[in-house]
Amino acid sequence: MGSLVKEETSPSLMTEFLEKCGGYAVVDGGFATELERHGADINDPLWSAKCLITSPHLVTKVHLDYLESGANIIITASYQATVQGFVAKGLSVGEAESLLRRSVEITCEAREIFYNRCTKGSWDFDHAGKDSRRPVLVAASVGSYGAYLADGSEYSGIYEDSVSKETLKDFHRRRVQILTKSGADLIAFETIPNKLEAEAYADLLEEKDIDIPAWFSFTSKDGVTVPHGESIIECAKVADSCKHVVAIGINCTSPRYIHDLIISLRKVTRKPIVIYPNSGEVYDGLNKKWIKSEGETEEDFVSYVSRWRDEGASLFGGCCRTTPNTIRAIANVLSCDSPAPSKLKFRQ
Numbered sequence: 001m002g003s004l005v006k007e008e009t010s011p012s013l014m015t016e017f018l019e020k021c022g023g024y025a026v027v028d029g030g031f032a033t034e035l036e037r038h039g040a041d042i043n044d045p046l047w048s049a050k051c052l053i054t055s056p057h058l059v060t061k062v063h064l065d066y067l068e069s070g071a072n073i074i075i076t077a078s079y080q081a082t083v084q085g086f087v088a089k090g091l092s093v094g095e096a097e098s099l100l101r102r103s104v105e106i107t108c109e110a111r112e113i114f115y116n117r118c119t120k121g122s123w124d125f126d127h128a129g130k131d132s133r134r135p136v137l138v139a140a141s142v143g144s145y146g147a148y149l150a151d152g153s154e155y156s157g158i159y160e161d162s163v164s165k166e167t168l169k170d171f172h173r174r175r176v177q178i179l180t181k182s183g184a185d186l187i188a189f190e191t192i193p194n195k196l197e198a199e200a201y202a203d204l205l206e207e208k209d210i211d212i213p214a215w216f217s218f219t220s221k222d223g224v225t226v227p228h229g230e231s232i233i234e235c236a237k238v239a240d241s242c243k244h245v246v247a248i249g250i251n252c253t254s255p256r257y258i259h260d261l262i263i264s265l266r267k268v269t270r271k272p273i274v275i276y277p278n279s280g281e282v283y284d285g286l287n288k289k290w291i292k293s294e295g296e297t298e299e300d301f302v303s304y305v306s307r308w309r310d311e312g313a314s315l316f317g318g319c320c321r322t323t324p325n326t327i328r329a330i331a332n333v334l335s336c337d338s339p340a341p342s343k344l345k346f347r348q
């Protein structure tokens with residue numbers, strides 16, 4: 001490891017959790033796109049968060065489907081849920097804040113339902129025996145300012161040129177404060193497209209009324225930089241130096257770039273690495289459509305998981321357009337290959 005890697009004094013929530021899981025953990029799959037696959041109309045500035053208002057039962061169903069498929073970490077439907085976005089829909093600030101809390105409650109309830117119904121035929125019964133309780137964490141999703149803009153700019157990060165770090169902190173503060181006290185185990189800052197937003201999140205995590213671990217997950221369109229142009233290495237350094245960050249990773253990125261990105265992350269951090277790529281299709285934010293890219297299939301993606309694990313990642317799942325089938329296949333790959341101790345690259 002390079003000299004940039006700092007030593008940590010006590011094990012984090014995530015290293016302890018990974019030990020409980022046997023070294024590697026399964027993250028859930030695409031959430032918004034899975035709601036859509038079940039018929040939800042999420043063509044809306046709130047995207048998946050619209051279902052918190054219109055079809056909370058579907059949100060519960062998708063969480064349960066991912067738990068049944070083997071997920072150890074389930075991520076709330078709050079990716080595009082913001083006080084500002086709900087208020088723009090005509091809700092009061094109080095109602096908006098309740099919906100944010102509700103996104104976490106629904107996820108925690110799904111975990112309880114899952115624990116209570118662990119019966120024959122479920123992943124746990126088949127793989128670990130019915131008496132074992134699979135460790136499950138609830139991660140509260142926070143999408144970027146670009147996600148709130150709802151024009152696909154979380155894949156360009158271009159707004160970094162027109163907003164200040166203070167503006168980004170002011171934008172995210174209330175939501176993060178609410179999610180901190182909602183019962184979630186951690187916050188998943190997802191699909192981060194620029195360095196400035198990572199710095200804003202790191203600052204917020206130092207504030208006294210925000211006391212929760214988090215992961216920072218970046219997106220990339222070339223395997224080297226985040227969409228706004230900063231190198232993934234620079235961005236990962238911001239995450240590594242924040243003591244509240246318990247994992248660093250990549251999501252909603254084509255599987256073909258993940259290998260190089262893990263190698264870059266490992267140069268600057270020894271924190272656990274979380275990887276949840278999308279299906280390899282590309283989002284056209286203007287027309288709100290996913291465009292197929294040549295030569296990439298769900299099966300290819302799952303076959304990469306062992307290699308990504310050997311490169312040093314320890315949490316694996318899927319993002320947009322992946323499904324419970326993807327997650328089941330990842331869980332099978334990880335449960336078939338038992339971890340060699342030398343491959344456990346996160347800090348002990």
Ligand SMILES: [Zn+2]
Pocket residue numbers: 251252278319320
């Ligand atoms: Zn995604």
